[in-house]
Amino acid sequence: xxxxxxxxxxxxxxxxxxxxxxxxxxxxxxxxxxxxxxxxxxxxxxxxxxxxxxxxxxxxxxxxxxxxxxxxxxxxxxxxxxxxxxxxxxxxxxxxxxxxxxxxxxxxxxxxxxxxxxxxxxxxxxxxxxxxxxxxxxxxxxxxxxxxxxxxxxxxxxxxxxxxxxxxxxxxxxxxxxxxxxxxxxxxxxxxxxxxxxxxxxxxxxxxxxxxxxxxxxxxxxxxxxxxxxxxxxxxxxxxxxxxxxxxxxxxxxxxxxxxxxxxxxxxxxxxxxxxxxxxxxxxxxxxxxxxxxxxxxxxxxxxxxxxxxxxxxxxxxxxxxxxxxxxxxxxxxxxxxxxxxxxxxxxxxxxxxxxxxxxxxxxxxxxxxxxxxxxxxxxxxxxxxxxxxxxxxxxxxxxxxxxxxxxxxxxxxxx
Amino acid sequence: xxxxxxxxxxxxxxxxxxxxxxxxxxxxxxxxxxxxxxxxxxxxxxxxxxxxxxxxxxxxxxxxxxxxxxxxxxxxxxxxxxxxxxxxxxxxxxxxxxxxxxxxxxxxxxxxxxxxxxxxxxxxxxxxxxxxxxxxxxxxxxxxxxxxxxxxxxxxxxxxxxxxxxxxxxxxxxxxxxxxxxxxxxxxxxxxxxxxxxxxxxxxxxxxxxxxxxxxxxxxxxxxxxxxxxxxxxxxxxxxxxxxxxxxxxxxxxxxxxxxxxxxxxxxxxxxxxxxxxxxxxxxxxxxxxxxxxx
Numbered sequence: 001x002x003x004x005x006x007x008x009x010x011x012x013x014x015x016x017x018x019x020x021x022x023x024x025x026x027x028x029x030x031x032x033x034x035x036x037x038x039x040x041x042x043x044x045x046x047x048x049x050x051x052x053x054x055x056x057x058x059x060x061x062x063x064x065x066x067x068x069x070x071x072x073x074x075x076x077x078x079x080x081x082x083x084x085x086x087x088x089x090x091x092x093x094x095x096x097x098x099x100x101x102x103x104x105x106x107x108x109x110x111x112x113x114x115x116x117x118x119x120x121x122x123x124x125x126x127x128x129x130x131x132x133x134x135x136x137x138x139x140x141x142x143x144x145x146x147x148x149x150x151x152x153x154x155x156x157x158x159x160x161x162x163x164x165x166x167x168x169x170x171x172x173x174x175x176x177x178x179x180x181x182x183x184x185x186x187x188x189x190x191x192x193x194x195x196x197x198x199x200x201x202x203x204x205x206x207x208x209x210x211x212x213x214x215x216x217x218x219x220x221x222x223x224x225x226x227x228x229x230x231x232x233x234x235x236x237x238x239x240x241x242x243x244x245x246x247x248x249x250x251x252x253x254x255x256x257x258x259x260x261x262x263x264x265x266x267x268x269x270x271x272x273x274x275x276x277x278x279x280x281x282x283x284x285x286x287x288x289x290x291x292x293x294x295x296x297x298x299x300x301x302x303x304x305x306x307x308x309x310x311x312x313x314x315x316x317x318x319x320x321x322x323x324x325x326x327x328x329x330x331x332x333x334x335x336x337x338x339x340x341x342x343x344x345x346x347x348x349x350x351x352x353x354x355x356x357x358x359x360x361x362x363x364x365x366x367x368x369x370x371x372x373x374x375x376x377x378x379x380x381x382x383x384x385x386x387x388x389x390x391x392x393x394x395x396x397x398x399x400x401x402x403x404x405x406x407x408x409x410x411x412x413x414x415x416x
Numbered sequence: 417x418x419x420x421x422x423x424x425x426x427x428x429x430x431x432x433x434x435x436x437x438x439x440x441x442x443x444x445x446x447x448x449x450x451x452x453x454x455x456x457x458x459x460x461x462x463x464x465x466x467x468x469x470x471x472x473x474x475x476x477x478x479x480x481x482x483x484x485x486x487x488x489x490x491x492x493x494x495x496x497x498x499x500x501x502x503x504x505x506x507x508x509x510x511x512x513x514x515x516x517x518x519x520x521x522x523x524x525x526x527x528x529x530x531x532x533x534x535x536x537x538x539x540x541x542x543x544x545x546x547x548x549x550x551x552x553x554x555x556x557x558x559x560x561x562x563x564x565x566x567x568x569x570x571x572x573x574x575x576x577x578x579x580x581x582x583x584x585x586x587x588x589x590x591x592x593x594x595x596x597x598x599x600x601x602x603x604x605x606x607x608x609x610x611x612x613x614x615x616x617x618x619x620x621x622x623x624x625x626x627x628x629x630x631x632x633x634x635x636x637x638x639x640x641x642x643x644x645x646x647x648x649x650x651x652x653x654x655x656x657x658x659x660x661x662x663x664x665x666x667x668x669x670x671x672x673x674x675x676x677x678x679x680x681x682x683x684x685x686x687x688x689x690x691x692x693x694x695x696x697x698x699x700x701x702x703x704x705x706x707x708x709x710x711x
Contacts, residue, residue, distance in 0.1 A: 082511045155692055159699035164451045164510050168646045169692070175643055176688040183681020294639065298518060305515065338526040345519025349512050350502060 032230065035313075036223070043219040053208045060215040060283040062323040063222050067276035069304045069319035070222075070229050070312075071269030076301070077309030078233060079265040080245030081162070085170035086273045086300050088177045089145035091292030093274030095181075096144055097281045098194035099128060100137030105198050108132075113196070118186045125187050134201065138278075145274030146267050153266040157259040162248070171294055178293040193288025200282040214282045221279060222316070225272055230312055232268065241265055302341065306348050308357025318355060421555050423676045424669060429561035431668025432568035433630070436623035437645035438652070438660045439571060440616035444495075446654035447592045447612050450503050451514040451646070456638020457524040458494055458617045462487035462624020463633040464532060470539050477542035480625070484567075487621035495617025496610055503613075504606070521638070528635040536632035545629060560629040567626055571619060572661055579657070588612055651691055653701025663702060 047059060068086050075081045102112040103124075115121050130136040152173065156166060181188045189195070203210040232238055243251050244258045251258050281287050290296070300319070307318020322344070330337040352358060437459060444452055466483040473479040498520060506513045545563050548556040579585035587608050590598040599605045627637065648667060652659030667687060674683030 080511075082514070152692065155696060159696055161695055161699050164445075164449075164514060165650050165695075167451070167511060167514055168643070168650055169695075172643055172647055172688055172691070175640065176685045179681045179684040181681075183679055183684075294643070298515075301515065335526055335530060338522055338529075342519040342522035342526070345522065346502065346516050349515045349519070350506060353509075353512060 064280040066316040066319040069315035071272035073315035075269035082167040085174040087292035087297035089270040089273035090277035092145040093141040093277030094287035096141045097278035099131040141278035145270040149270030308355030311357040314357035427669035427672030431665035435664035438648040440619035442660040443616040453518040454521040456642035458491040458620035459624040459638040462621030488618035491621025492614040492618030499613040536634040653703040659703040
């Protein structure tokens, strides 16, 4: 991104920590490798030794949510697309996996138990049939969500539907998906979802040893996704994505196609959510509409916001921490947890938009963002005189032009 | 014929409810460019206001009549509080506003659960609004739905007149069309924002009163409605009311006919597909204010 020719337009998202590449200050390849090794040691050695089987299976569940969070971190934190419908992709992956496992449990030629229960079906619906084969079902857990994201994304991004408009649409998608699943009870299990999954490619999930195996698969996948995300963020594409977030029109004038840039991030995030859903099913043994609707979809986002949306590790740690807090608190104080969750949304997003990662990197950020201390005092309309010479029209009447990035001029003079 | 008419009328009355909710959203979204997810909880507040009033005022008809202005003020006050305490600080960050107000809506829902209990409660509809009116040709319309339709139409007319004719309306339109120029011309934009928020949230309260005639009152009653209402605003285009009016009724009818021809769940998906397709054609919504922006 050019810093010289940027007197107007949007400077980085207050939440961004724009130029920094990940959570650890001064991170270089060696430091990243050390951090990765530390994470691997924690996940593969310390956690299995220190935690009981029950706690470990809970951790497996949290790690699945963390995978979704990595994707949201890329799409929202780096790309500025607030997707409130990641549950859809999580659900597509989860249902694809659960359908295969249900069919495998039932045995060849048999109907899954719930279909026999609801009773109107004599044979498998046509769209269930391919999922009997693992060679179809496993790729489908990732490719199906990516295809849906590609379809929706290529339609809406090309027409410049963005910002709040995109957020609302993605949320409506989650609502439509849940209503569809609940409505087609005979073939989808309705509100109950697909429950009581017994086996995982020949391994009985009731056996604690196999549960551990599932945990290791999940932990390994999470690490792999982190590596992938790091590569993506550090690539030229990653730079471009941040540029699109901070000044979509400017990127367009530079000759890139912002729609394609955003589409890639959205599709990658969907694929990660799908994979997470697929692994969630053997870890928890159930997938249901209650786990993929509007509320869980937006709950994915809060973990990312708490951890630090634009960082690499922030979303992962935030998602695990929030999910852990939910389990720990909602059992003892069900009402209290909802208050806390609401407060978390309000306090973190309004007053600490960089998330906890911003606290960790506090010392470094001071130099990066001179506005940091002043944003809550600054009145909306106090645009410094003399800036805003090239793009004077943003603001009134163009809601989508200001997607999450701060009004033009409101924080200009910073980069010059 | 009678079935079709019944479906159409149901669609129109769904549209009327959506319209009542979307009017407030169109005002606040259009003027201040903020996504207020807690709008759904203002609906809930209006509905619970009706419930509480019915506990104190015995006649169902009177309590409903009293509830209309009271719910407007209750929801409007909540809206102003939210605007002053939180939203005002976040005007430059619309997406963050969405998340913050979602947090507020979680808190309000839990508050409702703690105060009124989590099971749904029910109000008693006045006798006048429980029956059907027979029309010539064997057609009937439910009086409660007719009442809601009337309420929505009255709200649209009142709002349009207020925006067109009153000094306040002129100021609001000025701020919507060009905030900077309005401020330069001496309009206290912050005060106008607060007034708009009061009116917009108050309309949600009215929608809450209307909804008590259709079904039970619960802490989460606003959540699903709010998304439909946002879709109305997105498709209708912001800054003007007529887009919301047309789209609300169109969506209501589409939903009802879709339901009639297929099932409720398929109809929802069809509506979603129709909206995405529509946005291909007009990504800014049905009606837009002309601006020179790049978007």
